[in-house]
Amino acid sequence: xxxxxxxxxxxxxxxxxxxxxxxxxxxxxxxxxxxxxxxxxxxxxxxxxxxxxxxxxxxxxxxxxxxxxxxxxxxxxxxxxxxxxxxxxxxxxxxxxxxxxxxxxxxxxxxxxxxxxxxxxxxxxxxxxxxxxxxxxxxxxxxxxxxxxxxxxxxxxxxxxxxxxxxxxxxxxxxxxxxxxxxxxxxxxxxxxxxxxxxxxxxxxxxxxxxxxxxxxxxxxxxxxxxxxxxxxxxxxxxxxxxxxxxxxxxxxxxxxxxxxxxxxxxxxxxxxxxxxxxxxxxxxxxxxxxxxxxxxxxxxxxxxxxxxx
Ligand SMILES: Nc1ncnc2c1ncn2[C@@H]1O[C@H](COP(=O)(O)OP(=O)(O)OP(=O)(O)O)[C@@H](O)[C@H]1O
Numbered sequence: 001x002x003x004x005x006x007x008x009x010x011x012x013x014x015x016x017x018x019x020x021x022x023x024x025x026x027x028x029x030x031x032x033x034x035x036x037x038x039x040x041x042x043x044x045x046x047x048x049x050x051x052x053x054x055x056x057x058x059x060x061x062x063x064x065x066x067x068x069x070x071x072x073x074x075x076x077x078x079x080x081x082x083x084x085x086x087x088x089x090x091x092x093x094x095x096x097x098x099x100x101x102x103x104x105x106x107x108x109x110x111x112x113x114x115x116x117x118x119x120x121x122x123x124x125x126x127x128x129x130x131x132x133x134x135x136x137x138x139x140x141x142x143x144x145x146x147x148x149x150x151x152x153x154x155x156x157x158x159x160x161x162x163x164x165x166x167x168x169x170x171x172x173x174x175x176x177x178x179x180x181x182x183x184x185x186x187x188x189x190x191x192x193x194x195x196x197x198x199x200x201x202x203x204x205x206x207x208x209x210x211x212x213x214x215x216x217x218x219x220x221x222x223x224x225x226x227x228x229x230x231x232x233x234x235x236x237x238x239x240x241x242x243x244x245x246x247x248x249x250x251x252x253x254x255x256x257x258x259x260x261x262x263x264x265x266x267x268x269x270x271x272x273x274x275x276x277x278x279x280x281x282x283x284x285x286x287x288x289x290x291x292x293x294x295x296x297x298x299x300x301x302x303x304x305x306x307x308x309x310x
Pocket of ligand 1: 018021023041042043044045046047048049050084193
């Protein structure tokens with residue numbers, strides 16, 4: 001049996017209703033300490049509502065949430081939170097802003113200032129640290145806000161759509177920051193509807209759609225929910241490829257060169273194309289080229305959330 005304390009975050013049967021509307025329904029999952037968890041779902045899935053409950057900013061209508069062994073509201077000093085709605089005092093400088101945010105988490109100003117300067121420099125914002133935030137680009141001020149959420153060295157970091165609004169270079173930089181946090185023992189939960197970030201960062205993901213959990217597990221388990229595809233080119237007929245083991249659907253890819261035809265074969269969920277390829281060669285089919293496509297997390301997301309990917 002795993003003890004409760006191995007989890008930085010635990011939700012048990014959590015629901016949230018707004019009037020007649022249920023935004024989160026009977027949600028249960030756990031996040032292991034020191035891990036990176038992707039909290040995935042299309043727009044309106046209930047991610048922000050769940051995050052607000054984790055932080056103790058709104059009370060669950062039902063169920064129980066345990067954060068770092070306590071309740072979200074009581075352990076706020078040990079949590080770092082980046083809200084979906086970004087905003088900083090535009091007239092303040094990045095250093096003063098970060099020192100102010102650290103003060104809310106009871107970090108001494110002298111300590112916070114040192115950390116702020118080091119973190120701003122590490123993020124390439126050294127020359128902007130004493131300029132007003134309004135003179136920074138959107139990506140730069142997002143970095144300042146991220147530093148403000150990390151300056152008190154939180155054990156649990158919750159980031160709501162942290163990648164939105166960042167260019168590819170800054171997205172990459174944020175991925176590095178998240179990896180580094182986990183390496184140093186912090187637990188990170190981030191919400192997103194862009195699967196590539198989760199695919200690169202997470203051991204485990206939780207998928208939500210219309211307020212319900214549709215998946216919780218490893219990336220490998222998630223990908224197994226999506227069918228695999230095989231492109232096969234050769235002088236073979238539809239009947240011949242359809243008869244190969246595991247083929248659930250055959251899509252005509254048109255005439256390829258020199259009498260060959262391209263077929264796209266979709267396999268039943270959980271089956272690999274290996275048996276079909278083996279059978280094709282053993283029966284002497286004239287296969288000239290083949291390419292197997294491994295499902296991505298994006299493919300799994302579409303299957304698991306019923307096609308609501310962005
Ligand atoms: N205070 C509220 N009152 C009424 N309905 C709300 C409230 N907050 C959220 N909702 C509804 O609950 C549902 C879930 O919203 P939530 O913001 O939690 O989703 P989300 O997964 O974070 O979506 P997004 O990716 O678009 O931010 C939505 O249909 C939303 O309209």
